[in-house]
Amino acid sequence: MSQVSSSRVSSSSVPSSRVSSWGRLSDAEHSVVPITSADAAPAILQASAPGIARGMERSYGDVALNAGGTLWDTRSMNRLLAFDDATGILTVEPGVLLRDIQATFSRQGWMLAVTPGTEIVTVAGAIANDVHGKNHATMGTFADHVVSITLVRTDGEVIVCGPGDEPESRGWFEATCGGLGLTGLIVQASIRLKRVPGPWLLAEDIPYQSLPEFFELSDSSEQSFEHVVSWIDITTGGGRRGILSRANPVPSPHREVPPSATSLGAAKGGITFPVVPPLSLVNSLTLPLLNRAYYRLKRTRAGSKVVHYKPFFYPLDAVEEWNRAYGPRGFYQYQCVLPRATGLESVRQILAIVARSGQGSFLGVLKTLGDREPIGMLSFARPGVNLTIDFPNLGASTLALLSSLDAVVTEHGGRLYLAKDARMPVALFEAGYPRLAEFTEYRDPGISSEMSRRLLGS
Ligand SMILES: Cc1cc2nc3c(=O)[nH]c(=O)nc-3n(C[C@H](O)[C@H](O)[C@H](O)COP(=O)(O)OP(=O)(O)OC[C@H]3O[C@@H](n4cnc5c(N)ncnc54)[C@H](O)[C@@H]3O)c2cc1C
Incomplete structure (x- = not known):
């Protein structure tokens, strides 16, 4: 489901809609220009530039936003x-x-x-x-x-x-x-x-109790499992516990396992988070409780089982519009990759700052990225350790917290993920993306987004 919340026709007859991205940090009017075929695209772009293309607005920040300006919508080109x-x-x-x-x-x-x-x-x-x-x-x-x-x-x-x-x-x-x-x-x-072999995976959940244990488990899992990821309890400071999940594709279930209601629920659209609560449901009272309960639940269910790909790859898709749970002010997602050589130390530092702040959420993801540089000049995924944490937007205190995390990322030579960003400083962007100058040669001067104006100046 798209993040367009309402729509009407403006005086210029271009439909104008309020559009938010996944983090729901803003909700601004955009002129949404549908593009329905490749043949029609050149004339529409020439007539309506400047603008930026939008997809499903599943990016968390401002990469596909252009408040007060044009969004080119190619979602109906879906064949x-x-x-x-x-x-x-x-x-x-x-x-x-x-x-x-x-x-x-x-x-x-x-x-x-x-x-x-x-x-x-x-x-x-x-x-x-x-x-x-x-x-x-x-x-x-x-x-x-x-x-x-x-x-x-x-x-x-x-x-x-x-x-x-x-x-x-x-x-x-x-x-x-x-x-x-x-x-x-x-x-x-x-x-x-x-x-x-089909839509099935043989998946295993393994609890871990420390960051060194995570790294050991992750490295050994990567030898024999294609998919490796971990949930980490960000309320425990040094990252003392988490659940590592690993999986490989398998032929149709070894035992006949019908896809669970949860897995198919996601396919059909499943449950929808019903309303935007007046306050974030994720707060300093609920945070430790939610994390503790999740850890215990996963620990009791640890072990191997054959699962459909949906609950393994897309557990968050089971509840549509779960981003509403963060209330009317929305939330930030902070996603960084840190060089592996100092990964233990830098992750430990970030988790300690987060735990001291009392902010954060139920979503903490820790995984290693492989030893390969990406193709794209501005691609995020590079060799190292990836840490992802959601933070309800509490205003100045959240921004101050994220700035202190930036300091750790800068010190260790890491980078932040642009798909998730709404506030990184230009200096951190420039330091994290060394192919930036090369990239600017290929920019289209008729394309501009909130993010490009914030980080690239136009
Ligand atoms: C629950 C959840 C989990 C996620 N997990 C991951 C993850 O594990 N790994 C990861 O990498 N990301 C993850 N993401 C981020 C998400 O995958 C990316 O932000 C993705 O790019 C969103 O695609 P979209 O269709 O919503 O595009 P949008 O967010 O609408 O736009 C993204 C970019 O695509 C551009 N774009 C869209 N259409 C066109 C077009 N026709 N031509 C040119 N440019 C276009 C936009 O201008 C913008 O720059 C996750 C997001 C959510 C909500």
């Missing part, structure tokens, strides 16, 4: 155009949801090689943020499986680019993957799916 069963190459329009690809192809023995923690995102959105999943060590990022992209610029030029092309064309590809929608409008993409 699967061609599939080659010999190579696994699927050609799609930009608004196709990852959910539709997984549902259509998983029973035929194909799935996305890389998927983020929600499947309710568009292919173009996944390319523009070069998303990663729980299998970075073996599969890299989304862009590693993109074969070609068709891009339309606001001057009407059409560019087809791919990873194997000669340098000039490859440059467009590397700028567009992870390029935050700033190089042009993606109107078509071909991606290579991965062979799987």
Whole structure:
């Protein structure tokens, strides 16, 4: 479901809507211009620039926002155009949801090689943020499986680019993957799916009691499991406990396991968080209780079982609009990757600051990223340790807390994820993304977002 909360026709006859991103930190009017075909795109872009493309607004911050300006909406370009069963190459329009690809192809023995923690995102959105999943060590990022992209610029030029092309064309590809929608409008993409035995995984949950134990477990798991991720209790300071989950695809269940109500609930849309409560339901009173209860529940259920891919890959999709739980002021997600050499120390420092602050949430994710640099000039996922924490927006105190986390990330030479950001300082952005100067050569001057103005100055 999109994050558009209401819509009406403005005096200029372009539909104007209030649009928020997933963090719900703002709710501003945008002129939403639908783009329904690749052929129509050049003329529409020329007539309506400047603007920025939007997908499902599952990014947490301002990467797909343009308050008071234009949003190009390609969500209705959602057709699967061609599939080659010999190579696994699927050609799609930009608004196709990852959910539709997984549902259509998983029973035929194909799935996305890389998927983020929600499947309710568009292919173009996944390319523009070069998303990663729980299998970075073996599969890299989304862009590693993109074969070609068709891009339309606001001057009407059409560019087809791919990873194997000669340098000039490859440059467009590397700028567009992870390029935050700033190089042009993606109107078509071909991606290579991965062979799987079906929609099932053999998954295992293992409790851990310390950060060194997490690293040991994670490293040994990566030797024999494709998917590895952990939930960490961020209320316990040094990160004393968490649950590591690991999984491999398996042929149709060893034992007949019907997909649970939860797993199929997510597929059908499941439960929807009903209202925006007046205050965040995640606060200093509920926080330790929620984390303790979750840890105990998972610990008692630890062990191996065959599960459908949905509850393993997309546990948060089981409750639609769960982001409402943070109340009317919304929330920040802080996601950083820190070099592995000092990863234990830097993660420990961040968790200690967070625990002292009494802020945070139920969502703390700790995982390692594989030893591979990403294709995209502004892609996030690089070798190291990834830590992700949600924070209810309490105003100045939350911003001050996040600044103190920035200091740790800066000290250790880490970077923050642009798909999740709404406030990082320019200096941290520039330090974290060394290919920035190269990227700016490929920007489309007719494209601008709130994030690009905040971090790139235009
Ligand atoms: C519950 C949850 C879990 C998540 N887990 C992960 C995770 O594990 N890993 C991860 O990497 N991310 C994760 N994310 C983030 C999410 O995967 C990304 O933000 C994703 O890019 C959102 O896609 P979207 O379709 O909503 O695009 P939007 O958020 O609407 O836009 C994202 C970018 O795509 C651009 N864009 C959209 N359409 C086009 C187009 N046609 N042409 C050019 N540019 C376009 C926009 O301009 C913007 O720059 C998660 C998000 C949520 C809500």
